[in-house]
Amino acid sequence: MAAMSPIRRQLVVPTAASAHPGDGPVTIDPADPSDATASRWGTTVGRLGPPDTEGRRVAEIVVDGWRYEFTVEDADRAALRERASRDRGGAGRVGGRLEIRAIIPGRIAAVAVTPGDEVAAGQTLLAVEAMKMQNELRAPRAGVVGRVAAAVGTTVEVGALLLVLE
Amino acid sequence: MTSVARPLDDPSLRKDDRPPPFPRILVANRGEIALRVIRTCRDLGIETVAVYSDADVDAAHVAAADTAVRLGPAPAVESYLRIDAIIDAALVTGALAIHPGYGFLSERASFVRAVTEAGLTFIGPSAESIDALGDKLGARRTVSAVGVPVVPGTFEPAPLDRPDALEGIVANADAIGFPLLIKAAAGGGGRGMRLIASPQEMPAALVAASSEARAAFGDGSVYLERLIHPARHIEVQLLGDLAGDVVALGERDCSVQRRHQKLVEESPAPGLSVDERDALHDMAIRAARAAGLANAATAEFLFDQDRRFWFLEVNARLQVEHGVTELVTDLDLVAEQLWIAAGEPLSPAVRDAADRARHPGRHAIEIRLAAEDPARDFAPVPGRIGRWVMPAGPGVRVDTAIAEGERIPPDYDPMIAKVMTVGRDRRTALQRMRRALDEIVVTGVQTTLPFDRVLVRHRAFVDATGLSTDWVPDHWDGPGSRAASYATAAAIAATSTGNANAEARLAAPAPPSLRKDEPVHGDWRSAGRRAATDRWPR
Numbered sequence: 217m218a219a220m221s222p223i224r225r226q227l228v229v230p231t232a233a234s235a236h237p238g239d240g241p242v243t244i245d246p247a248d249p250s251d252a253t254a255s256r257w258g259t260t261v262g263r264l265g266p267p268d269t270e271g272r273r274v275a276e277i278v279v280d281g282w283r284y285e286f287t288v289e290d291a292d293r294a295a296l297r298e299r300a301s302r303d304r305g306g307a308g309r310v311g312g313r314l315e316i317r318a319i320i321p322g323r324i325a326a327v328a329v330t331p332g333d334e335v336a337a338g339q340t341l342l343a344v345e346a347m348k349m350q351n352e353l354r355a356p357r358a359g360v361v362g363r364v365a366a367a368v369g370t371t372v373e374v375g376a377l378l379l380v381l382e
Numbered sequence: 383m384t385s386v387a388r389p390l391d392d393p394s395l396r397k398d399d400r401p402p403p404f405p406r407i408l409v410a411n412r413g414e415i416a417l418r419v420i421r422t423c424r425d426l427g428i429e430t431v432a433v434y435s436d437a438d439v440d441a442a443h444v445a446a447a448d449t450a451v452r453l454g455p456a457p458a459v460e461s462y463l464r465i466d467a468i469i470d471a472a473l474v475t476g477a478l479a480i481h482p483g484y485g486f487l488s489e490r491a492s493f494v495r496a497v498t499e500a501g502l503t504f505i506g507p508s509a510e511s512i513d514a515l516g517d518k519l520g521a522r523r524t525v526s527a528v529g530v531p532v533v534p535g536t537f538e539p540a541p542l543d544r545p546d547a548l549e550g551i552v553a554n555a556d557a558i559g560f561p562l563l564i565k566a567a568a569g570g571g572g573r574g575m576r577l578i579a580s581p582q583e584m585p586a587a588l589v590a591a592s593s594e595a596r597a598a599f600g601d602g603s604v605y606l607e608r609l610i611h612p613a614r615h616i617e618v619q620l621l622g623d624l625a626g627d628v629v630a631l632g633e634r635d636c637s638v639q640r641r642h643q644k645l646v647e648e649s650p651a652p653g654l655s656v657d658e659r660d661a662l663h664d665m666a667i668r669a670a671r672a673a674g675l676a677n678a679a680t681a682e683f684l685f686d687q688d689r690r691f692w693f694l695e696v697n698a699r700l701q702v703e704h705g706v707t708e709l710v711t712d713l714d715l716v717a718e719q720l721w722i723a724a725g726e727p728l729s730p731a732v733r734d735a736a737d738r739a740r741h742p743g744r745h746a747i748e749i750r751l752a753a754e755d756p757a758r759d760f761a762p763v764p765g766r767i768g769r770w771v772m773p774a775g776p777g778v779r780v781d782t783a784i785a786e787g788e789r790i791p792p793d794y795d796p797m798i799a800k801v802m803t804v805g806r807d808r809r810t811a812l813q814r815m816r817r818a819l820d821e822i823v824v825t826g827v828q829t830t831l832p833f834d835r836v837l838v839r840h841r842a843f844v845d846a847t848g849l850s851t852d853w854v855p856d857h858w859d860g861p862g863s864r865a866a867s868y869a870t871a872a873a874i875a876a877t878s879t880g881n882a883n884a885e886a887r888l889a890a891p892a893p894p895s896l897r898k899d900e901p902v903h904g905d906w907r908s909a910g911r912r913a914a915t916d917r918w919p920r
Contacts (some may be wrong), residue, residue, distance in 0.1 A: 226876035236757055238865060244876035261878050262768045262825025272711075275875040276768070278824070280756075280827040281831030286875040320761055321792050347762040347796045348458075348573060349593050349641075 225291035230347060231274060233374055234285035242293050280347065313362070314381040316353060318372045323348030327368055329379070333361040339378060342366055402426045404479045407505070408433065409447065409470040410544035411483030412462060415700070416443035416701070419481050421874075422716040433468060433476045435461030437791040438761075439498040442783040443586055449475050456793045462486045463600070465493050469500045479503035479723060485795065488699040489568075490600075505723040506677050507698040514673035515696040519567045519605055521673070525693050528672040532664045533684065534558055534695045535607035539567055542592055542602070551606070553583050558608050564588060566595030567603035572642030574598060577609065578737045601724045610692055612850045614887070615639065616651045618681045619707045620667035621718055623728045628670045630663035631711055631732070632739030634703055636838065637849045638747030641758045645830065646749055646837065647703035649710050650742040651685075652808060652846035659740060662691055678704070678719050686849075690845070692896060694791065702750070702800070707747035709804040711735040745811045746804040749819070749834045751782075752796045756833040757860035764792035773818035775809070788825060798829065808846070812838060832863055 225255040225267040226246065230239040262276035262283070330337060335355045343350045362380035366372065388705040411825035420430045420443060431505045432447030437456035444450045444859040453461040461467075463486060472480055478499050482488035482505070507515070515521045519537060521540040526532045536554055541547040554561060555578075564587055566574025574595025576587040588604060596602035624627035635651035636644040644880040648882050654662070666681035680701045698759070704715050721729070754760040770786040782799035786792070790798060801822070803814035816838050821832055833854075842848025842857050850856065 221584045228872040228875050228877065235866060238855070238861065242869065242872040242876075244873050245508065246877045260769070260823050261874065264878060271555070273879045275879050276825055277871040277874050277878075279871045279874070280863075280870065281822075281829065281833075281835055282864050283825065283828045283876070284868070284871040286872060288875050288879040313546060321764055327846065343536060346764065346792050347794065350590070350597075350600055351761060 227289045227291040227294040228286045229289075231285040231287055262358070272332045282296045314356065314358075314359065316341060316378045316381060318344060318374055318376045318378055320344060320346050320351060321371070322351070323371050324368050324378075325350055327364060327366055327379075329364065331361050331364055333360060335359060335381070339357045344372065353378065355382070384793045402428045403720045403726070404503070405482055405692075406448075406475070406477045407432065407479040408442070408468070408475065408477035409481050409483065410439055410462070410468045411486055412441060412443055412783075413796075414781045415483040415702070416706075417446055417715050417783045418781050419483060419792040422709045422714055422720070426715070426717060426720065428720070431471065431477045431833040433462070433471050434791070437793055440788075444783065447799060448471055451475060456515045456791060457896050458486065458793060459600075461491055465490075467473045467494055468493075469502070470498075470810075471903055472502055473500060477502070477507050479720075481719070482504040482699065484699050484702055489697070499677065502644055504739055505719050506681055507675055511673045511675045512698045513680075515669070515675060515698050516568060516680065517703075518695045519566060519603070521669075522693075524670045524673050525696075528668050530555075530669050530693045531691065533610055534608050534884055535562070536642050538607045539565075539603035540588060542588060542604070550586060555581060555584060555606055557661050559610075561609045562605050563607045564591045566591060566599060566601070567605055568599035568601040569595060574604065584865055589607050597792055605872060610684045610686050610837075611691075612852055613637075613686045614651070614801045614849050615644075615682065615694075615851055616654075616662065616685045616691070617680050617682040617701075617702065618663055619701075619715075620651055620666055620670045620675065620681060621681070621715070621722070621728065622676045623722050624676050624725055626676075627728050628667050628675060629728060629736035630733060630739060631667050631713065631715075631735055632742060633659065634706055635803055635849060636703065638843070638853045639851050640854045642851075643748065644703065644746065645833070647706050648745065648747040648808070648811070648842075649793050650739075650745065652849065656741070657738075658689065663740065665691065665693070667903050669693065677722050678715055701818055702797070703748050704798060705779060705802050706746045709779060709802055710742060710744045711739065734841075744804060744806060746802060747808075747811045747815050748800055748802040749815065749838075750797050750830070751801060751822070751824075751834070753790050753827045754796050754830050755859070755860075756830050757864040759860070760830065761834075762792075762796040763781065764790045764796070765827040766790070767798075767824065769823050771821065771823035772799060773821035775814075775818075775821075776848065778802070778816045778818050779804070782816075798824075819899070832867075833858060833860070836863060844920055 224245050230364045260278040262278055265274035267273050272287050275286050275288050277284045279375040324346040325343040326342050327342045337355055337357045339355045340352045341355055343352050359381040362382040364379045408431040409419045423430045430447040432444050432450040433453050434444045435453055435456050453467045464554040487493040489512055491509040491512040495503045497504040513520055514524045522532045523537055535558055540551050561579045564576045574591050576591045578587045580916055591604050592602040615636050616633050618633045619631040632649050633649045633651050634649040636647045668682050678700050680697045684692040685691055708715055753763050755763050766789045772780045779802040784798045802816055803811050803818055805811040805814055819835050821869050
């Protein structure tokens with residue numbers, strides 16, 4: 217359906233699994249020539265998912281070797297949905313609570329903290345072993361360790377909850 | 383000579399009346415190196431036995447071998463590091479020799495002894511020379527004894543088992559000077575290595591390095607070494623026969639690294655004078671002779687700003703980057719390893735190549751493509767490959783065992799391909815590398831390709847003046863490079879999903895993103911070719 221209408225503004229949001237710090241939602245108007253001249257050498261569309269029930273599609277794009285995964289949705293429709301979710305009270309983020317999730321899959325090699333520990337920014341929280349490397353996960357800010365969901369020796373996938381910083 | 387095609391009378395293969403050096407061998411490795419060894423075996427008429435873990439049932443090296451034997455579950459300690467299972471597999475299948483590849487058991491003297499005691503031939507240096515050279519501490523002792531300069535540091539393992547010994551370790555460290563490196567005696571590839579700036583960091587770093595070393599190599603011994611900095615990393619390819627004859631087949635510059643692991647290798651090392659090259663090759667040969675080295679090995683050196691070489695270590699095995707030397711010398715190093723293991727002396731072709739390596743007439747470059755995110759400090763990103771297109775054409779060689787749709791297991795090394803180019807000089811090889819990298823299409827996982835594309839166009843690499851083990855921190859801004867492509871990617875995502883006419887918008891190409899420097903040479907690209915390769919896959 218969206219594919220049939222030639223010119224609609226699109227809201228492009230990085231997927232949770234692929235987002236890097238600083239990646240933000242972008243609204244693109246395909247009718248605007250400054251947005252539409254984007255294609256160039258070294259550009260690949262890897263995968264284009266079918267629309268979900270909300271009309272969103274996942275697109276994998278590779279530009280100059282950089283791989284991005286976006287959820288793409290009709291911008292007007294996204295605005296409507298956003299308003300509806302705000303009216304319901306919105307889930308949103310709990311103030312001050314920070315969930316630390318796995319950015320690579322691997323095995324939990326060590327957990328350096330227990331619930332109730334006060335940690336400083338940059339302090340090592342745990343280590344994930346992947347591809348023979350120990351990857352240390354550090355606290356992005358100071359806080360108190362809430363829940364520790366990761367257990368030493370277990371295998372985690374990308375996005376798995378490891379621990380909560382209150 | 384720029385062609386990679388090998389002449390029919392290739393001296394390494396020696397396709398005369400003689401039977402192959404072994405009727406059947408087992409390849410105790412996985413991935414591209416297992417496949418690469420199997421290929422040479424097929425060239426020589428040797429039957430091959432592959433081994434595999436549960437993660438590699440459908441792997442290319444299993445399909446390529448004549449026979450394959452399961453070792454165990456995915457973790458390497460339960461499969462590719464199981465000496466008993468590998469030797470059983472060889473005995474059961476009637477293999478007479480074992481090629482270890484690189485990594486895993488390739489430099490484990492206990493493995494070499496077990497292979498020999500089972501009545502099999504180990505294709506590599508003897509257990510004695512691995513003890514003397516493969517172990518970094520042993521190498522430091524052996525090599526300094528014959529007058530080759532070694533990096534200042536300790537010569538015995540740090541006594542970590544005695545908590546009271548910490549003071550002694552710190553005193554040693556003070557004598558060496560900070561910053562210094564804690565290194566694994568059994569190490570390689572940067573694992574079990576920590577850079578420390580002050581004595582306060584020592585206890586934690588010692589424990590971390592030792593546990594990483596034990597996990598990776600089964601040996602937690604670590605020692606201290608001064609940080610030679612800034613420096614280039616230059617290594618010498620060695621080949622020796624069972625009679626004790628050793629030659630140097632040229633050197634490779636492997637300065638561009640991250641986490642002490644190589645990203646790019648080239649041969650010859652740019653900018654060495656004839657005298658420096660001669661001295662380097664001679665030092666490497668002296669080190670190898672001191673340890674009674676046979677078969678293939680590599681002596682690694684640091685080259686500091688005062689143009690002094692410091693011995694680092696010997697890797698008593700085939701290196702990941704051996705293909706670069708093969709492209710320059712026209713030898714098949716795996717074939718030479720097999721002939722040497724079977725008792726043959728170094729061939730006239732090898733001696734010839736060693737002579738020519740002192741005045742190299744060709745240049746080759748290798749890029750290691752890895753499933754890593756260069757915007758997140760090259761963190762490994764295992765996953766499933768989507769599309770997979772590797773380069774080809776004049777002067778290009780690709781060693782890989784990956785195919786479209788294949789899963790990259792989190793259990794092993796993240797390297798997925800080695801892309802090599804060769805030409806009459808560095809400029810030609812680099813031109814071909816730029817073109818080769820442009821041909822690569824990989825989806826499904828993030829790779830190091832964005833870094834590689836910037837590197838081969840960056841003035842500090844192109845003119846070779848910026849070669850240093852600090853190249854990455856000095857010149858690479860991963861998040862910045864990624865951010866520069868973000869808006870483009872978002873726009874393509876929007877037009878490809880929201881607009882049926884998106885395909886028509888594939889308009890004029892623009893140059894790839896660069897950070898600090900302008901492209902040195904014009905990029906080879908054409909709109910017509912791009913349009914043909916970059917279709918929307920609907």
